[in-house]
Amino acid sequence: MDSRNKRRIGVAGAVAGIGAAGVGAAVGLRQLAVGRVRLRPDPDAGEPFGELRGRELTVLADDGLPLHVEIDGPDDAPLTVVFCHGYTLNQDSWHYQRRDLAAKGTKLRMVFWDQRSHGRSGRSKPTHATIDQTGADLHAVLRATVRPNEPVVLVGHSMGGMSIMALAAARPKLFGSQIKAVALVNTSSGELAELTLGLPLVLAKVIRPLASGTLRGLGRRAAIVDRARVYGSDIAFMVTRRMAFADKHVSPTVVDFLEQMIRTTPIDVIAEFYPSLVSHDKAAAMETISKIPALVLVGGADRLTPPEHGRRIAELHPDAELVEVGDAGHVLPLEYPGVVTGGLRRLVERVLPRREERTA
Template sequence: MLQPELAETPRVAEPRVERFRYAGFSYECRLTPCDRALTEPVILLGGFIQDKDAWRVHELAISQWATTVSIDLPGSGEADPLPPDHGTEFLADALHHALESLDMPSVNAVGCSYGTLIARELAHRHPGRVARLALSGMATLRPGKRIAWEDVMALARVLEEGRKEDFAREMIDLLMRGEGAPRARRATIVAKLVTHHLSTLPGHKVAKYLQNVARMRHAHETFGAFSSAERSQVVPRVPTLVFTGESDSLTPPEEGRRFARACGDARFTTIKDCGHMVMLERAGEFTDLLRHFFTDAPLAGLPYCNQVE
């Protein structure tokens, strides 16, 4: 794994769990302080089934140059279940409440896949809170787009029927489906690990996954979009990096490229030899790219990136 290149390695404090309560819902984060941070704290927001423990490897690298916060918002991980009619607006406000409680007036927000919706909504509803925004695997989930929303719904039905092994196999196919580009050897290992994780999900995490899918369905059927930011077509007004794997067919590069071009201050790139799950398939490169962007270092010429647009 690539490690941040620092002249002197800062001391990393022991992680600690912080707990919050907002609008009747309890949730928590793992905070890893960095005593000589080079930038604002980094907030990590993952996909449908990811929880704060999915970020442990990344925290080891990021905490060398920034304080990190991995959070289980309501409806994920060890947090309280969240009814489907509480959308990304509620989640962004719950995240904002946590950041206020942590006394973090300005943060770098990272969203991956489903997490991009929450990160973008945070920047939309609380723009003064976000210094920079990084969106990995970013696309709208509305039917008619290239993203396979119908596949997501079909997988939810498989899981509702209790067919965990079928769900795991079909989900990994959806997440790692490529478009002909070479893939890292690590992708095979990642596929096996993720398949095992998905096929052994405990009941409370299955329920939360299904609630998250229902949350997206409710938002689309009620409002025609998955967030107020998407509904109003407002783009982030902070420096933004949009990226995904070059062979990502779940959230295709062209979707992210189109979004980045609509922003006032955004860059777009793709990661070589990788699909949708950049954070797992190329974890070292993922954290190194974040270090460059969040510390305002040049992005051009990074060996694992294609052209930065």
């Protein structure tokens, strides 16, 4: 295969993955791509992305798959917050929240986990790459990390929010008894197959039917595509920046960090999860979630889960705080981390057991 064909496959992998409900399939030569964009001082250049680690735990899913879990904070904390990351990412996407949430003296225990086939978790069978299964995985993580009588807040970004909805559909009794609140960030309860990805409607209607077949084809050539993705690195960097973020001044280092997470997700994993994402429909689960306090965070310029999806979730929830950031894309935890962390602090304060209750 000559270099021109390799580059073509690399770019195809980038565009197909990004257009298929995650933030992308692609990425490559990190320093080159970032160096071309970094034309101004970058306050995040020295941030230790991917280096924050907690106490490690391996949790077995119900099908025996090992799930990588990390725990921060004291085991006697009055509240546990469990973070569920998005499609093609891993637990490090919560970097700023992990760094800052407990910084002001709030005694919290935080649990981070890599969803199946992502990050350091085991590789799933293709038939188990579903949102219902990730909901069951979340239940396994809860059973392994939190005692039945201990209160929990669930936080989910994108596919992570869908995993929370799948858990609510399968285990409604947990919501209210143990799960005291949820935060849903850049996510949707369904109708993802109708997304335009920011394209004109006529063009989107042409591309939508092709996406699944294109990804399946790339998945069948996974080894070739994953090797070739680096050849499209410059284009992939710019496409990721445009598709994932809306802030024109977003840190190039943050964009690069997102690329690195995406790069670790093989193209066939992206292809395997795609059908479950576009068929996702958990609107009925919102009745269960509506019984507890919620935070709904929306990016006003989110091309992957547009703001009306988050607004719809909030409309179905009488006790939800809706926060919409107009100049924000699909990765609020990285693009506007202070907004996300501040919202989580408010949510935690709403459900944190009072001191007299903790000492009773």
